[in-house]
Amino acid sequence: MKDSTELIQFKGNFNQVNDKAVEMLNPPIYSGSTVVFDNYEDLSMANAGKYQGVCYGTDRLPTQRAFEEALNCLEGSTLTRAFQSGINAIQHALMAFTRAGDHILVVDNVYGPTARFCSKILSRYHIETTYVPSNIGADIENFIRSNTRLIFLESPGSNTFEIQDIPAITKLARSKDIITMLDNTWATPIYLKPLELDVDISIQSVTKYISGHSDLLMGAVSVNSIYAEQFDEYYRTMEIYASAHDSYLALRGLKTLGVRLKQHQQSALTIAQWLQTQDHVAQVIHPALAEHPQHSLWQRDFKGASGLFAFTLRAEITEQQIGQFIDSLQLFAVGYSWGGFKSLITAGKYRRNTASHYADTIIIRLNIGLEDYDDLITDLKQGFSLFKP
Numbered sequence: 001m002k003d004s005t006e007l008i009q010f011k012g013n014f015n016q017v018n019d020k021a022v023e024m025l026n027p028p029i030y031s032g033s034t035v036v037f038d039n040y041e042d043l044s045m046a047n048a049g050k051y052q053g054v055c056y057g058t059d060r061l062p063t064q065r066a067f068e069e070a071l072n073c074l075e076g077s078t079l080t081r082a083f084q085s086g087i088n089a090i091q092h093a094l095m096a097f098t099r100a101g102d103h104i105l106v107v108d109n110v111y112g113p114t115a116r117f118c119s120k121i122l123s124r125y126h127i128e129t130t131y132v133p134s135n136i137g138a139d140i141e142n143f144i145r146s147n148t149r150l151i152f153l154e155s156p157g158s159n160t161f162e163i164q165d166i167p168a169i170t171k172l173a174r175s176k177d178i179i180t181m182l183d184n185t186w187a188t189p190i191y192l193k194p195l196e197l198d199v200d201i202s203i204q205s206v207t208k209y210i211s212g213h214s215d216l217l218m219g220a221v222s223v224n225s226i227y228a229e230q231f232d233e234y235y236r237t238m239e240i241y242a243s244a245h246d247s248y249l250a251l252r253g254l255k256t257l258g259v260r261l262k263q264h265q266q267s268a269l270t271i272a273q274w275l276q277t278q279d280h281v282a283q284v285i286h287p288a289l290a291e292h293p294q295h296s297l298w299q300r301d302f303k304g305a306s307g308l309f310a311f312t313l314r315a316e317i318t319e320q321q322i323g324q325f326i327d328s329l330q331l332f333a334v335g336y337s338w339g340g341f342k343s344l345i346t347a348g349k350y351r352r353n354t355a356s357h358y359a360d361t362i363i364i365r366l367n368i369g370l371e372d373y374d375d376l377i378t379d380l381k382q383g384f385s386l387f388k389p
């Protein structure tokens, strides 16, 4: 055999050494396109769409399947599928369950790009979106039409943190055969299990807490038994897949999700309570604080609070001063996304389609990371010292 052939023929499979299987604690990373069949019969089965094994790289390779199954157990769903990003997961979930002529309801505190997708893309396919108030409950009935197919919730919203009355909405939706979806990125399935509240589909930006280290983009859609088959067929038809390396990292992230969230929760709540005592602070917006307008809903439905919350400063503090405050911080990096080990800060105005009392207020959002909270408070304190009393 010539060198060139020998190199191609070489099989680098060392998952068995001296007849002993090499069994790792963590699953191997299966990545690539071609999956080799045993024989012609298996190929024929695959051609006929009847092969029971994995046919191809887009057919959910084992590392992706391992991640999906782990999250599926946590969400208590029938089927979980992974996506290249959170927004990708949201877009596909919306497309899988709508068709021309449908009307959908979307809460107004929804992740910005979700609203943009509904307004700019779904509208092209004659799917009409109505935005409903972010603190909606049973009164969602007033917005339902004969062609309302789907309700999309995000609770709490990741900028303004309003909470919806999920059981009141799902009770109504079930009675009218309307699908409910919930972006569960803030709570993760550790602190909220939407399917237990009769939400049909729970969506995660895995990019945030689940992966937890700001080193990948990924999303997931977890579906109950009513809609699992329909979503499975959509996913297979679209030949969506997630990166094997990212699936591996996300699976690793899941192992420490519980302990990380405990720390995020404790640090964020401590800092939120400290902020409430500060003269320059107008309002602290955190669902676990008694002052939050939907605190009782949070207490009833959620098992905990994660590390993302917001606050506003007194009206006399100018935007320029807010900028100086943010730039003075040493431990908070300025950047999008959240759920990772590093504390981050963003600020902006959140104008919405329905009335919002935050419309003209700059909301400062903190992602509390895994630093010691005393150091984070010291940093915020030196930032506030820029403001004259």
Ligand SMILES: *Cc1c(COP(=O)(O)O)cnc(C)c1O
Pocket (backbone or CB within 6 Å): 085, 086, 087, 088, 111, 154, 158, 183, 185, 186, 205, 206, 207, 208, 217, 218, 219, 337
């Ligand atoms: C970040 C985020 C998304 C989108 O996730 P990506 O993985 O960044 O695309 C969706 N929903 C919420 C609430 C988010 O914060």
